Every structure is written in structure tokens, then in C-alpha cells.
Amino acid sequence: MNILSLKDCTMMQLTKILIRIDKEYEKLLSEMKISDKRKSHIVGCVEMSFALAQRYDLDPYKAVLAAKFHDYFREVDISEIIELAKNLNVTISDFELRFPRVLHGKVAATYFSANGYIEDSEILEAIEHHTLGEAGVGNLSKLLFIVDAIEKFRIYDGVEALRTEIEGKSLDEAYILVLKRTIIDMIRKNKILAPATIGAYNYMMEVGL
Template sequence: MAPEDIISKLKESMDEGRFKHSLGVMETSLILARRYGANAKKAELAGLIHDCARDVPFDAQLKMAENFGILLDDIQKQEPVLIHGPLGAEIARNDFGINDEEILNAVRLHTTGDKNMTLLEKIIYISDYIEPGRCFPGVEDLRVKAFKDLEEALTSAFDSTIRYVIKSHRLLHPRTVSARNFILLHKGREERT
């Protein structure tokens, strides 16, 4: 699918705010890809498409995930906001014709993170957090950090997510804990390719 077609199809599948957010993540991913030497085209496309399943109603997301054969764990079933990552990867492949596994994995992981993330996965995760439309206390510091030290920014983002989930008495996905611990254990080493 041509990039313009992807953009117009995406626009139809989400509300206006989400579409703006998607463009913001695309823009931030591109800048970070240039900063850290990731593939700019892949970063742009992954950033654009990452929330393609986000505005599908939760009950439909559950059904679609089942139809795609996505195995959901108990935490994803209890916290359905986590489903749009893995589901988004399948929708990106099936409805938007995106077959690049690196892009699809970045979409898949953007809700929880995971241990041993690739550079592209890290860029999408943090861009989702700091794109220009995001507004929360500390976002400016996190933006600066993301351009200085990607791993430090990611650790801060995981810390905030974990604190938020605990404060809201919600279920914390173990992949988010693994993602945070992996960075602390392996700081400064090369990403998986």
C-alpha cells in the first residue's frame, strides 16, 4: 500500500486526536531514528501505524485477536488496553499490507515493552511517550533525555508506567518489568538486530 493510502485508511479507522497522536509518533520516531542510526523509513511507518487497533472497541478487539490466533494472557484479558499492540501488528499486516517483521514487532511491543528490545522497538516505545502532543509533568525532561540517552529515557518511561499502574491498582504486565530490568542489567550493550 502506498504511504498516502496508509495515511488515509488510518485516518478513517481512528478518532481525530488519535490520528494526530499517530502523526506525532511518526515525526518523533523519524527524528530519533536519525539521531540513533535506525532505519528512518521503518521508524516512520512503525510510528504512524502503531495505534491502528487502538480505537476498535474492546469487545471487538478481543474477537479479532481470537480470529487472528493471538494468544492473550490473563493480564491482557483483564487489561484490554494492552491488546491493541499485538492486534495492531496483525491489522498492520492484513489490512495495511505491512510485512516487515521489525516494524510489526515494534507495533506489537509498544504497549508493554519487552526484554532485549531492538533499536526500532525502543524508538517506537519512547516516541509514543514523548511525541509533541503528549502533555504530562516531566515530559520535557523525558524529551531531552530521549535525545541524549535512549536507554535512560526508556528506563524512566518504564518506571513511570510501573508507578502509574501500581498507583491505579491495575495489573502490571510482567513484560514491562522484564523490559526495565533488562535495560538496567545490560546497559550500554548493543541492541539485538
């Protein structure tokens, strides 16, 4: 299965899941404030999450739901993200305090859980850690981390090569490739590395494939 395209029959299955989500999460969706660019990214994540869930034998509904809501707070003001985090008693690391935009996943997961919107621990974990990765996370979290980086609307140097490289790889192999690419890109750009990303990569190296 090409990770960037879906066959008609597969698209019908995805449509059924999306209709179910629209009904079950109508209120949450009505309050979602995102740009057209972010909407396209979410569509790309939803489609690829569904495709990869089938490839890696994961629950497609959970994969799509996590993808649908992973960037719920991505475009709110930094000040609002920090205020939400404090109000929800979210633990903020030194790195997150310095770069508060990365808090959007953790804040979203906590918000959904605290308000009873989403209770599934796998989905919440995937949403929380989709930006930086995390050591010891489950397969759904690995999938969303991969998808967030390479869905079809992502445009950056090397993304096509990364998509090609991931084809045919196991979930863990693909996760490692994206972690490695993230770390290398940050080093090339002279950016500060997130401890969570380094920890995720080191963990995968320690446990082996």
C-alpha cells in the same frame, strides 16, 4: 536535533516518506478509523520517530511506517479487539485478558502480517510492543515505545521533565527512563503493573548499557 521540532529540510524528507506511504498503503489508510485526537497523536509520533531515527541511526522509513500504523486498532470497541485477536489466533496473556485495550498493538501487527500489508519483522515487532514494552526487543521497538510516551501532543504530569531528561541520552538510556517512569506512575496510581513492562525493565538492567 530537538526531538520536538524538525527543520524545513528535514520536514521535506519526512514529507517524501509520507507520500510514499500514502501510495503504498492507500487501502489500509482508507480503512483506518480514528478520532481527531488520535490523529494528532499519530502525527506527533511520526515526526518524533523520524527525528529520533536520524539521531540513533535507524531506518527513517521503517520508523515512520511503524508510527503511522501503531494505533490502527486503538479505538475499536473492546469486544471487537477480543474478537479480532481470537480470529487471528493471537495468544492472549492473563494481563491482556484483564485489560484487553492493550491488545491493540499485538492485534494490529498480526493483522498486518496475516493480510500481507506489512512483512518487515522489525516494524511488526515495534507495533506489537509499543504499549507495554518487551524484554529483548530491537532498537525500532525501543524507539516507538519512547515516542508513544513523549511525543509533543502527550500531556501528563512529568512529560516535559521526561522529554528534557531524554535529550542527549542513548537509545537504551532513553528506553530505560521511559520504562522506569511508566512503572513509577503505575505504582503511584495504585495500578496493576504489566508483566511485559517489568520484564523489559529487568532485562535492560541485566544486560547493562
